[in-house]
Amino acid sequence: MIDIAILRTQRDALAASLARRGVDFDLDALTDLDERRRQARVRAEEVRANQKAAGKAIATLVGEEKAEAIADASQLAEDYKALIADADALDEQFNSIWVQLPNMTDPTAADGLEEEDAVEIRTVGSPRIFDFDAKDHVELGAELGVLDVERASKVSGSRFGFVMGDLAIVEFALIRYAMDMLMPHGFKPMIPPVLVRDHALYGTGFFPGDAEQVYSITDDDLFLVGTSEVPLAAFHADEIFDEDELPVRYAGYSTCFRREAGTYGKDTRGIFRVHQFDKVEMFSFVRPEDSAAEHEFLLAREEELLGGLELPYRVVNVAAGDLGSSAAKKYDIEAWFPSQGRYREVTSTSNTTDYQSRRLKIRYRSESGNELVHTLNGTAIAVGRILIALMENNQNADGSVQIPQALVRYAGFEQLTAG
RNA sequence: GGAGAGGUGGCCGAGCGGCCGAAGGCGUUCGCCUGCUAAGCGAAUAGGGGGUGUAAGCCUCCUCGAGGGUUCAAAUCCCUCCCUCUCCGCCA
DSSP: OOOHHHHHHOHHHHHHHHHHHTOOOOHHHHHHHHHHHHHHHHHHHHHHHHHHHHHHHHTTOOHHHHHHHHHHHHHHHHHHHHHHHHHHHHHHHHHHHHTTSOOOOOTTSBOOSSGGGOEEEEEESOOOOOSSOOOOHHHHHHHHTSEESHHHHHHHOSSOOEEOHHHHHHHHHHHHHHHHHHGGGTEEEEOOOSEEOHHHHHHTTOTTTTGGGSEEETTTTEEEOSSTHHHHHHTTTTOEEEGGGOOEEEEEEEEEEOOOTTOTTSSOSTTSSOSEEEEEEEEEEEOGGGHHHHHHHHHHHHHHHHHHTTOOEEEEEOBGGGSOSSOSEEEEEEEEETTTTEEEEEEEEEEOTTHHHHHHTOEEEETTEEEEOEEEEEEEEEHHHHHHHHHHHTBOTTSOEEOOHHHHHHHSOSEEOOO
16 A cells, blocks of 8 residues: 555656556546545544533533533534544545555666566576486476376366475475575574465455455465465564664565466466465565665575576566556566576565555654555575476486585485486 | 453553543653762653644544444443453364
């Protein structure tokens, strides 16, 4: 949710921001509604103030005077009820529209509406040229006996996988690798709940917009998170930090659940796009003036992690129209996937400015009063896709897979081999 | 799943129809004092919306878990829901 003051004082900037996202909103109607709701509120409050004053006087009166005063106050109470109902209805009408507005777009976010409009910032490493027929991760995994998607579909349907044996150990290695890399930078390891209540999803901007991507446990009014960003952000809901506590950084490890509604026929092979995967997610709470730098900082951590795994990748600045509702700016890192012959997203880091903190009421005490913090998130390790990238990029002609040096100390072996 | 207790400001904790947005304590901040960062003294100290003002400020409304209700008046009474804790049962 963005600041309502922006509608009143920076309407042109808001209109420009929406235009860059390709979102169409009738701001004139919204401004009109905003004015009417405030007027209604003032009318109701005037009557309420009179009613309260009258009520206080009653306590000091007796007999007929008292009876008369009660009758008068009674009328005021009735009037107030009608007026406040009016004001509340207008508020509700306004808010239902307002929460749908996406975050203000950062001027440095790339122009364009589509995924393809992302602007490449840099490429690191280069795709490997194979002197043998490279296999994809499904084939490699099956032959090595470390990945089974066929049985997964028997058990759970499409878009699931069993990660097995040494490949499972590589996941554990990746997690520890990520934590060891992040902890020195002040990230606290967290294992959050993956079932959350709806306020956490509203607070992070996934509801109402992206509700169709979220698994719901209707019997208990709980929802499975698609990223630990959700519980990590909501962790500090309704709290006020002391300024010197900031920045607060977390590295959350959790399973992530996504319905992938509307992606039929897209990335259907293997575990590239699945309903369930594990991820280490970075999350930061910072002062507003620090968020742009923090965003670069998170990107730097992502590059450090990927670079350490020796994977070829490129960094892109995501187009305004492809940002999602809560991000003002977003960088994706795309690693090279040999079987697809192209770069695909493996991490994503967003500066959500005060969009989430406003909804979650996360503030800090500053000299000029309490202010909303800025929140940012970024993928440290999306396990499934990294496992694919490692297998496909580091495969040998005999179907074995080389483990990057940085992981060997955690995994305890240097290769994935059959048998 | 069964039985009970409770949800009040940064924290603890009183209040149980009107003088309560809320005693008292702790903490924090500012000032004073004391020949050292201790004690003591004084003051300030919840969040949010709206109006007005260049601003400091002033006015006003809402919030004592959430939402309804009773009443001229609700933290206080009634209803529904949520959450936490204790005991029992079950369980990784």
